[in-house]
Amino acid sequence: MSIESTIHEMAIAAKRASMEMAKCSSSRKNEALLKIAIQIREKASYIHEENRKDLLRAKELGLSEAMIDRLTISDATIDAMIKGLKEVAQLEDPVGTLGHTWLRPNGLQVSRMRIPLGVIGIIYESRPNVTIDAASLCLKAGNAVILRGGSEALHSNQALAGAINRALQETGLPEKAVQVVAIRDRAAVNALLRQEEYIDLIIPRGGEGLIRFVVDNSKIPVLKHYKGVCHVYVDEGADLKKAEKICFNAKVQRPGVCNAMETMLVHKSVAKEFLPIISERFDKAGVEIRGCPETCRLITGAKAATEEDWPAEYLDLVIALKVVDNMDQAIGHIARYGSDHTEAIITSDYERAKRFVREVDSSVVLVNASTRFNDGGQLGLGAEIGISTSKLHAFGPMGVEELTTTKFVVYGDGQIRQ
């Protein structure tokens, strides 16, 4: 069978399974999630074995240490998957809930009912634990899912899918609710992106290259985020102790992730006092500073920033630093160079906090807190399936609810249109 028709049949099967899943009660879905956890525990040695096949091939292909690290399923990875499954089972099920209900003058009772999206396609790179994370959230929300992981994780992903399918079978849920594409050829991704008749949403997870490829080739709506160029603006009159603590945390606690700060903007009235303090801490942590002329005047050892530094997502111990004349300039800089991901203001001024929150349109805007809080778990959504920086459907961290939609439900007693 050709790649095109294999994928087409998977999409049809997913659609059928999604209709079963949509009717499924919360307790059945939770039972399935807990059974997947049991299966993973029981099949752990088989999963490790299959993972070793991927690792062997990765070494033969000369993949980087970092990639091999992300590809590895350790005992800790297994434990984390199981913990994640139990957490998702505990989340509230949004499906079937009714929001605010209103009455029309003619007596019609109208409300919105939350329903699953249908079929979701996830396209991701190396880390095989995404297979479990993504599948569990999609199942919880009553969807069917087609997973296409990195070709380097093929054996691992198939072993994990085996555990999931066994658990679905044992619970009496449709096995085809979770399918893994076992085709290394990238043509499989192209084929998947053309199943607009059966797949309702595509979520790519990985580097900017993968995401651009998906957006450029998909006929299906895509929820994505390209990059996180996150800013912290230290305002005039800010509490500099808080500013120091937050800026250091935002840059240094985990520099390789999308919600780490990349650019710091500092009001000129506090720059002279604040820059030496924070640069000393950055120095000790090995952070390289690339600054505007005023920054370089105030801090010895700062490199001069170029135009490339302002939109850069370093994902590393490097920071771009700019002294601004006022808040307008800070907001303007964010609008021009930011990526709509996460922005924070450090301020003690009520009016300016209010204005920053209203005028900065990033998916998460914070006052006096670290950018690192842009995360589904940290914000209280439970597990997350990614962070969207496009505004349609979801903007910011996406949890179970973002994998659903609403339909209108109307109860009447014979009403007709006049």
Next chain:
Amino acid sequence: MSIESTIHEMAIAAKRASMEMAKCSSSRKNEALLKIAIQIREKASYIHEENRKDLLRAKELGLSEAMIDRLTISDATIDAMIKGLKEVAQLEDPVGTLGHTWLRPNGLQVSRMRIPLGVIGIIYESRPNVTIDAASLCLKAGNAVILRGGSEALHSNQALAGAINRALQETGLPEKAVQVVAIRDRAAVNALLRQEEYIDLIIPRGGEGLIRFVVDNSKIPVLKHYKGVCHVYVDEGADLKKAEKICFNAKVQRPGVCNAMETMLVHKSVAKEFLPIISERFDKAGVEIRGCPETCRLITGAKAATEEDWPAEYLDLVIALKVVDNMDQAIGHIARYGSDHTEAIITSDYERAKRFVREVDSSVVLVNASTRFNDGGQLGLGAEIGISTSKLHAFGPMGVEELTTTKFVVYGDGQIRQ
């Protein structure tokens, strides 16, 4: 200047205007809407004049009576536009409102703030009143909009845009918040669909051909509905008086619109009693019935339906009619042939009403009411900008709120990530 660069510059100007609009208070936006109404009243004779140019050209080109009818701006059209503007001014402004706010264990206060989408592109056919309807809803939601109406309505649309721009100017709002593409060449649509860096959403309004063209060529998310193949299912034990009233209304009251019933499904236990009653009423109204074999047995004069009839959107006084053995068969038929638009059940049974509502995933599902209620105004959303049958972002009628999104707002007092 080339078409591509003209459109590109419009998109950049729209993006800039959208940032002004986002900060704009409700009272300023409402003032602008009411000023547009005044402008339209004052410029009515100029608008009629420009409309006559379009009508003259349309007649020369030999366009159909129906198209010329839709293109005509009568005094009643002017009155309706003005009434619509006043209604939109009265709607609640969703922008800046905060939903449910929750506290995290570390003291962070998290909520979602409603914000405008940004820049919206509307691509539509002949009816020039869409220019006013769409512009007013986009402005109310704090967006900028680029309107590309049918080339046959170019003069009318430019005259209307002139009135809008004058009103924006008088109110001190950015003129570029509403722009009309004054290029007849379809290349302008292609160019518009490539401005993904500046435009956040495309809404096509028109026939299936236009919508497919937009979906196939857009790099920007599209909210669309292809067609409305709406069903009414008359259940076992239904109140046949209600069934008669609702089915007649759903088919006959305005057959040319997307929420009119196209297929009627009747439970076999009531078919013998109900079909002669409803077919007599349909006969008198000139409705042609195309039925399954059982229907043809029960009604003299019904034509035999072919496989093409079940997915057909007639938009005319024609109905497909099928007798079903049970509710499973009715739900299965809808899943197979429906368009996820609008479905109704006529029933007196609590369990079956509940099941139909839960299992039929159309944008509007009704119990004992006409499909004709799938409409933003009828359901209480105020004016609508269209009906979405894709599930992402909006499913069903779209009002002002569907032209916005939410961002997360987080208030802290120094919190950092552990």
